[in-house]
Amino acid sequence: MGELKWYVVRSVSGQEKKAKNYLETELGRHNLTELVPQVLIPVEKVFEMRNGKKRVRERNLYPGYIIIHADLGHGEVDHIITSTPGVIGFLGDKDKKDAANNKPVPLHISEVNRILGIVDEAEQQTTATLDKPYVVGELVKVVDGPFNGFSGNVDEVFEERKKLNVVVKIFGRSQPVELSYTQVEKEV
Structure with missing residues:
Protein backbone atom coordinates (compact mmCIF):
# COMPACT_ATOMS: atom_id res chain seq x y z
CA MET A 1 0.00 0.00 0.00
CA GLY A 2 1.29 3.46 -0.93
CA GLU A 3 0.97 6.75 0.89
CA LEU A 4 -2.42 8.20 1.85
CA LYS A 5 -2.82 11.86 0.91
CA TRP A 6 -5.68 14.34 0.93
CA TYR A 7 -7.21 15.44 -2.37
CA VAL A 8 -10.05 17.72 -3.42
CA VAL A 9 -12.64 16.30 -5.78
CA ARG A 10 -14.96 18.62 -7.68
CA SER A 11 -18.61 17.62 -7.75
CA VAL A 12 -21.83 19.00 -9.11
CA SER A 13 -22.78 21.83 -6.76
CA GLY A 14 -25.72 20.92 -4.56
CA GLN A 15 -25.20 17.20 -5.13
CA GLU A 16 -22.17 16.65 -2.90
CA LYS A 17 -23.99 14.20 -0.61
CA LYS A 18 -25.24 12.13 -3.54
CA ALA A 19 -21.78 12.05 -5.09
CA LYS A 20 -20.25 11.07 -1.73
CA ASN A 21 -22.75 8.21 -1.32
CA TYR A 22 -22.15 6.98 -4.88
CA LEU A 23 -18.41 7.20 -4.35
CA GLU A 24 -18.50 5.22 -1.09
CA THR A 25 -20.75 2.58 -2.69
CA GLU A 26 -18.46 2.18 -5.71
CA LEU A 27 -15.32 1.95 -3.57
CA GLY A 28 -16.98 -0.67 -1.37
CA ARG A 29 -18.15 -2.64 -4.41
CA HIS A 30 -14.58 -2.76 -5.78
CA ASN A 31 -13.08 -3.55 -2.31
CA LEU A 32 -11.03 -0.34 -2.35
CA THR A 33 -12.11 1.15 0.98
CA GLU A 34 -8.63 0.69 2.49
CA LEU A 35 -7.20 2.82 -0.34
CA VAL A 36 -9.80 5.57 0.27
CA PRO A 37 -10.59 5.41 4.00
CA GLN A 38 -12.24 8.85 4.27
CA VAL A 39 -14.60 10.85 2.09
CA LEU A 40 -15.65 14.18 3.68
CA ILE A 41 -17.94 17.07 2.88
CA PRO A 42 -16.87 19.99 5.12
CA VAL A 43 -20.05 21.46 6.65
CA GLU A 44 -21.00 23.80 9.47
CA LYS A 45 -24.18 23.77 11.52
CA VAL A 46 -26.32 26.90 11.40
CA PHE A 47 -29.68 27.55 12.98
CA GLU A 48 -32.48 29.67 11.67
CA MET A 49 -35.90 30.59 12.91
CA ARG A 50 -38.79 29.54 10.68
CA ASN A 51 -42.42 29.93 11.72
CA GLY A 52 -41.38 30.37 15.34
CA LYS A 53 -39.37 27.15 15.39
CA LYS A 54 -35.61 26.81 15.66
CA ARG A 55 -34.25 24.67 12.85
CA VAL A 56 -30.67 23.45 12.64
CA ARG A 57 -29.30 22.70 9.20
CA GLU A 58 -25.94 21.94 7.71
CA ARG A 59 -24.37 24.35 5.26
CA ASN A 60 -21.50 23.36 2.98
CA LEU A 61 -18.31 25.27 3.67
CA TYR A 62 -17.08 24.60 0.13
CA PRO A 63 -20.02 24.03 -2.24
CA GLY A 64 -19.09 21.78 -5.14
CA TYR A 65 -16.13 20.12 -3.40
CA ILE A 66 -15.52 16.83 -1.59
CA ILE A 67 -12.33 16.07 0.37
CA ILE A 68 -10.93 12.53 0.14
CA HIS A 69 -8.08 10.75 1.93
CA ALA A 70 -6.72 8.34 -0.65
CA ASP A 71 -3.81 6.35 -2.01
CA LEU A 72 -3.90 7.09 -5.73
CA GLY A 73 -0.89 4.88 -6.47
CA HIS A 74 -3.27 2.41 -8.08
CA GLY A 75 -4.59 3.59 -11.46
CA GLU A 76 -7.94 1.99 -10.76
CA VAL A 77 -8.73 4.22 -7.76
CA ASP A 78 -8.60 7.60 -9.52
CA HIS A 79 -10.56 6.17 -12.48
CA ILE A 80 -13.35 4.94 -10.16
CA ILE A 81 -13.44 8.31 -8.39
CA THR A 82 -13.63 10.36 -11.60
CA SER A 83 -16.21 8.06 -13.23
CA THR A 84 -18.60 8.27 -10.26
CA PRO A 85 -21.91 10.05 -11.05
CA GLY A 86 -21.88 13.63 -9.75
CA VAL A 87 -18.06 13.83 -9.71
CA ILE A 88 -16.46 16.23 -12.19
CA GLY A 89 -12.83 15.46 -11.43
CA PHE A 90 -9.91 16.28 -9.20
CA LEU A 91 -8.94 19.82 -8.29
CA GLY A 92 -5.39 20.53 -9.41
CA ASP A 93 -2.95 23.40 -9.31
CA LYS A 94 -2.36 24.70 -12.84
CA ASP A 95 1.19 25.82 -11.99
CA LYS A 96 2.37 22.34 -11.03
CA LYS A 97 3.69 19.80 -13.53
CA ASP A 98 1.43 17.03 -12.26
CA ALA A 99 -1.68 19.06 -13.05
CA ALA A 100 -0.47 19.56 -16.62
CA ASN A 101 -0.15 15.77 -16.92
CA ASN A 102 -3.74 15.51 -15.66
CA LYS A 103 -2.74 13.94 -12.33
CA PRO A 104 -4.41 14.98 -9.07
CA VAL A 105 -2.39 17.29 -6.82
CA PRO A 106 -2.57 16.55 -3.07
CA LEU A 107 -3.42 19.24 -0.52
CA HIS A 108 -0.71 20.70 1.69
CA ILE A 109 -0.86 19.44 5.26
CA SER A 110 -1.56 22.99 6.53
CA GLU A 111 -4.66 23.18 4.31
CA VAL A 112 -5.84 19.78 5.51
CA ASN A 113 -5.38 20.74 9.16
CA ARG A 114 -7.33 23.96 8.63
CA ILE A 115 -10.22 22.16 6.89
CA LEU A 116 -10.31 19.31 9.40
CA GLY A 117 -10.11 21.81 12.26
CA ILE A 118 -13.21 23.57 10.94
CA VAL A 119 -15.06 20.26 10.57
CA ASP A 120 -14.08 19.12 14.10
CA GLU A 121 -15.19 22.45 15.59
CA ALA A 122 -18.54 22.17 13.81
CA GLU A 123 -19.08 18.66 15.18
CA GLN A 124 -18.16 19.66 18.73
CA GLN A 125 -20.11 22.90 18.72
CA THR A 126 -23.34 22.52 20.69
CA THR A 127 -24.77 25.90 19.77
CA ALA A 128 -24.80 26.52 16.07
CA THR A 129 -24.18 29.89 14.49
CA LEU A 130 -27.08 32.00 13.34
CA ASP A 131 -27.61 32.06 9.60
CA LYS A 132 -28.76 35.68 9.51
CA PRO A 133 -27.47 37.73 12.47
CA TYR A 134 -29.54 40.39 14.16
CA VAL A 135 -28.78 44.12 13.91
CA VAL A 136 -29.54 46.98 16.29
CA GLY A 137 -32.89 48.62 15.56
CA GLU A 138 -34.35 45.54 13.89
Missing part, protein backbone atom coordinates in the same frame (compact mmCIF):
# COMPACT_ATOMS: atom_id res chain seq x y z
CA LEU A 139 -37.94 44.56 14.76
CA VAL A 140 -38.23 41.07 16.32
CA LYS A 141 -41.01 38.96 17.76
CA VAL A 142 -40.53 36.93 20.96
CA VAL A 143 -41.48 33.29 20.30
CA ASP A 144 -40.36 31.60 23.53
CA GLY A 145 -40.30 32.36 27.23
CA PRO A 146 -42.39 34.60 29.47
CA PHE A 147 -42.58 37.39 26.85
CA ASN A 148 -43.92 35.08 24.12
CA GLY A 149 -46.05 37.06 21.65
CA PHE A 150 -44.46 40.45 22.39
CA SER A 151 -42.65 42.41 19.68
CA GLY A 152 -39.78 44.81 20.16
CA ASN A 153 -36.68 46.42 18.72
CA VAL A 154 -33.17 45.06 19.12
CA ASP A 155 -31.23 47.42 21.42
CA GLU A 156 -27.95 45.48 21.74
CA VAL A 157 -26.46 42.36 20.16
CA PHE A 158 -24.10 40.07 22.12
CA GLU A 159 -22.74 37.87 19.31
CA GLU A 160 -20.32 35.89 21.50
CA ARG A 161 -23.10 34.92 23.96
CA LYS A 162 -25.79 34.56 21.26
CA LYS A 163 -28.06 36.97 23.15
CA LEU A 164 -29.94 40.20 22.43
CA ASN A 165 -31.27 43.09 24.46
CA VAL A 166 -34.76 43.73 23.11
CA VAL A 167 -36.93 46.69 24.13
CA VAL A 168 -40.54 45.50 24.47
CA LYS A 169 -43.63 47.43 25.57
CA ILE A 170 -45.13 46.00 28.74
CA PHE A 171 -48.27 47.76 30.03
CA GLY A 172 -47.44 50.78 27.87
CA ARG A 173 -43.86 51.13 29.14
CA SER A 174 -40.67 50.29 27.24
CA GLN A 175 -38.72 47.60 29.06
CA PRO A 176 -35.34 46.12 28.03
CA VAL A 177 -35.27 42.31 28.13
CA GLU A 178 -32.29 40.01 27.51
CA LEU A 179 -33.22 37.09 25.24
CA SER A 180 -31.30 34.35 23.46
CA TYR A 181 -31.28 34.09 19.66
CA THR A 182 -33.56 31.05 19.91
CA GLN A 183 -36.25 33.00 21.77
CA VAL A 184 -36.86 35.53 18.99
CA GLU A 185 -37.48 35.62 15.27
CA LYS A 186 -37.25 38.45 12.76
CA GLU A 187 -40.49 40.26 11.97
CA VAL A 188 -41.33 40.17 8.30
Whole structure:
Protein backbone atom coordinates (compact mmCIF):
# COMPACT_ATOMS: atom_id res chain seq x y z
CA MET A 1 0.00 0.00 0.00
CA GLY A 2 1.29 3.46 -0.93
CA GLU A 3 0.97 6.75 0.89
CA LEU A 4 -2.42 8.20 1.85
CA LYS A 5 -2.82 11.86 0.91
CA TRP A 6 -5.68 14.34 0.93
CA TYR A 7 -7.21 15.44 -2.37
CA VAL A 8 -10.05 17.72 -3.42
CA VAL A 9 -12.64 16.30 -5.78
CA ARG A 10 -14.96 18.62 -7.68
CA SER A 11 -18.61 17.62 -7.75
CA VAL A 12 -21.83 19.00 -9.11
CA SER A 13 -22.78 21.83 -6.76
CA GLY A 14 -25.72 20.92 -4.56
CA GLN A 15 -25.20 17.20 -5.13
CA GLU A 16 -22.17 16.65 -2.90
CA LYS A 17 -23.99 14.20 -0.61
CA LYS A 18 -25.24 12.13 -3.54
CA ALA A 19 -21.78 12.05 -5.09
CA LYS A 20 -20.25 11.07 -1.73
CA ASN A 21 -22.75 8.21 -1.32
CA TYR A 22 -22.15 6.98 -4.88
CA LEU A 23 -18.41 7.20 -4.35
CA GLU A 24 -18.50 5.22 -1.09
CA THR A 25 -20.75 2.58 -2.69
CA GLU A 26 -18.46 2.18 -5.71
CA LEU A 27 -15.32 1.95 -3.57
CA GLY A 28 -16.98 -0.67 -1.37
CA ARG A 29 -18.15 -2.64 -4.41
CA HIS A 30 -14.58 -2.76 -5.78
CA ASN A 31 -13.08 -3.55 -2.31
CA LEU A 32 -11.03 -0.34 -2.35
CA THR A 33 -12.11 1.15 0.98
CA GLU A 34 -8.63 0.69 2.49
CA LEU A 35 -7.20 2.82 -0.34
CA VAL A 36 -9.80 5.57 0.27
CA PRO A 37 -10.59 5.41 4.00
CA GLN A 38 -12.24 8.85 4.27
CA VAL A 39 -14.60 10.85 2.09
CA LEU A 40 -15.65 14.18 3.68
CA ILE A 41 -17.94 17.07 2.88
CA PRO A 42 -16.87 19.99 5.12
CA VAL A 43 -20.05 21.46 6.65
CA GLU A 44 -21.00 23.80 9.47
CA LYS A 45 -24.18 23.77 11.52
CA VAL A 46 -26.32 26.90 11.40
CA PHE A 47 -29.68 27.55 12.98
CA GLU A 48 -32.48 29.67 11.67
CA MET A 49 -35.90 30.59 12.91
CA ARG A 50 -38.79 29.54 10.68
CA ASN A 51 -42.42 29.93 11.72
CA GLY A 52 -41.38 30.37 15.34
CA LYS A 53 -39.37 27.15 15.39
CA LYS A 54 -35.61 26.81 15.66
CA ARG A 55 -34.25 24.67 12.85
CA VAL A 56 -30.67 23.45 12.64
CA ARG A 57 -29.30 22.70 9.20
CA GLU A 58 -25.94 21.94 7.71
CA ARG A 59 -24.37 24.35 5.26
CA ASN A 60 -21.50 23.36 2.98
CA LEU A 61 -18.31 25.27 3.67
CA TYR A 62 -17.08 24.60 0.13
CA PRO A 63 -20.02 24.03 -2.24
CA GLY A 64 -19.09 21.78 -5.14
CA TYR A 65 -16.13 20.12 -3.40
CA ILE A 66 -15.52 16.83 -1.59
CA ILE A 67 -12.33 16.07 0.37
CA ILE A 68 -10.93 12.53 0.14
CA HIS A 69 -8.08 10.75 1.93
CA ALA A 70 -6.72 8.34 -0.65
CA ASP A 71 -3.81 6.35 -2.01
CA LEU A 72 -3.90 7.09 -5.73
CA GLY A 73 -0.89 4.88 -6.47
CA HIS A 74 -3.27 2.41 -8.08
CA GLY A 75 -4.59 3.59 -11.46
CA GLU A 76 -7.94 1.99 -10.76
CA VAL A 77 -8.73 4.22 -7.76
CA ASP A 78 -8.60 7.60 -9.52
CA HIS A 79 -10.56 6.17 -12.48
CA ILE A 80 -13.35 4.94 -10.16
CA ILE A 81 -13.44 8.31 -8.39
CA THR A 82 -13.63 10.36 -11.60
CA SER A 83 -16.21 8.06 -13.23
CA THR A 84 -18.60 8.27 -10.26
CA PRO A 85 -21.91 10.05 -11.05
CA GLY A 86 -21.88 13.63 -9.75
CA VAL A 87 -18.06 13.83 -9.71
CA ILE A 88 -16.46 16.23 -12.19
CA GLY A 89 -12.83 15.46 -11.43
CA PHE A 90 -9.91 16.28 -9.20
CA LEU A 91 -8.94 19.82 -8.29
CA GLY A 92 -5.39 20.53 -9.41
CA ASP A 93 -2.95 23.40 -9.31
CA LYS A 94 -2.36 24.70 -12.84
CA ASP A 95 1.19 25.82 -11.99
CA LYS A 96 2.37 22.34 -11.03
CA LYS A 97 3.69 19.80 -13.53
CA ASP A 98 1.43 17.03 -12.26
CA ALA A 99 -1.68 19.06 -13.05
CA ALA A 100 -0.47 19.56 -16.62
CA ASN A 101 -0.15 15.77 -16.92
CA ASN A 102 -3.74 15.51 -15.66
CA LYS A 103 -2.74 13.94 -12.33
CA PRO A 104 -4.41 14.98 -9.07
CA VAL A 105 -2.39 17.29 -6.82
CA PRO A 106 -2.57 16.55 -3.07
CA LEU A 107 -3.42 19.24 -0.52
CA HIS A 108 -0.71 20.70 1.69
CA ILE A 109 -0.86 19.44 5.26
CA SER A 110 -1.56 22.99 6.53
CA GLU A 111 -4.66 23.18 4.31
CA VAL A 112 -5.84 19.78 5.51
CA ASN A 113 -5.38 20.74 9.16
CA ARG A 114 -7.33 23.96 8.63
CA ILE A 115 -10.22 22.16 6.89
CA LEU A 116 -10.31 19.31 9.40
CA GLY A 117 -10.11 21.81 12.26
CA ILE A 118 -13.21 23.57 10.94
CA VAL A 119 -15.06 20.26 10.57
CA ASP A 120 -14.08 19.12 14.10
CA GLU A 121 -15.19 22.45 15.59
CA ALA A 122 -18.54 22.17 13.81
CA GLU A 123 -19.08 18.66 15.18
CA GLN A 124 -18.16 19.66 18.73
CA GLN A 125 -20.11 22.90 18.72
CA THR A 126 -23.34 22.52 20.69
CA THR A 127 -24.77 25.90 19.77
CA ALA A 128 -24.80 26.52 16.07
CA THR A 129 -24.18 29.89 14.49
CA LEU A 130 -27.08 32.00 13.34
CA ASP A 131 -27.61 32.06 9.60
CA LYS A 132 -28.76 35.68 9.51
CA PRO A 133 -27.47 37.73 12.47
CA TYR A 134 -29.54 40.39 14.16
CA VAL A 135 -28.78 44.12 13.91
CA VAL A 136 -29.54 46.98 16.29
CA GLY A 137 -32.89 48.62 15.56
CA GLU A 138 -34.35 45.54 13.89
CA LEU A 139 -37.94 44.56 14.76
CA VAL A 140 -38.23 41.07 16.32
CA LYS A 141 -41.01 38.96 17.76
CA VAL A 142 -40.53 36.93 20.96
CA VAL A 143 -41.48 33.29 20.30
CA ASP A 144 -40.36 31.60 23.53
CA GLY A 145 -40.30 32.36 27.23
CA PRO A 146 -42.39 34.60 29.47
CA PHE A 147 -42.58 37.39 26.85
CA ASN A 148 -43.92 35.08 24.12
CA GLY A 149 -46.05 37.06 21.65
CA PHE A 150 -44.46 40.45 22.39
CA SER A 151 -42.65 42.41 19.68
CA GLY A 152 -39.78 44.81 20.16
CA ASN A 153 -36.68 46.42 18.72
CA VAL A 154 -33.17 45.06 19.12
CA ASP A 155 -31.23 47.42 21.42
CA GLU A 156 -27.95 45.48 21.74
CA VAL A 157 -26.46 42.36 20.16
CA PHE A 158 -24.10 40.07 22.12
CA GLU A 159 -22.74 37.87 19.31
CA GLU A 160 -20.32 35.89 21.50
CA ARG A 161 -23.10 34.92 23.96
CA LYS A 162 -25.79 34.56 21.26
CA LYS A 163 -28.06 36.97 23.15
CA LEU A 164 -29.94 40.20 22.43
CA ASN A 165 -31.27 43.09 24.46
CA VAL A 166 -34.76 43.73 23.11
CA VAL A 167 -36.93 46.69 24.13
CA VAL A 168 -40.54 45.50 24.47
CA LYS A 169 -43.63 47.43 25.57
CA ILE A 170 -45.13 46.00 28.74
CA PHE A 171 -48.27 47.76 30.03
CA GLY A 172 -47.44 50.78 27.87
CA ARG A 173 -43.86 51.13 29.14
CA SER A 174 -40.67 50.29 27.24
CA GLN A 175 -38.72 47.60 29.06
CA PRO A 176 -35.34 46.12 28.03
CA VAL A 177 -35.27 42.31 28.13
CA GLU A 178 -32.29 40.01 27.51
CA LEU A 179 -33.22 37.09 25.24
CA SER A 180 -31.30 34.35 23.46
CA TYR A 181 -31.28 34.09 19.66
CA THR A 182 -33.56 31.05 19.91
CA GLN A 183 -36.25 33.00 21.77
CA VAL A 184 -36.86 35.53 18.99
CA GLU A 185 -37.48 35.62 15.27
CA LYS A 186 -37.25 38.45 12.76
CA GLU A 187 -40.49 40.26 11.97
CA VAL A 188 -41.33 40.17 8.30
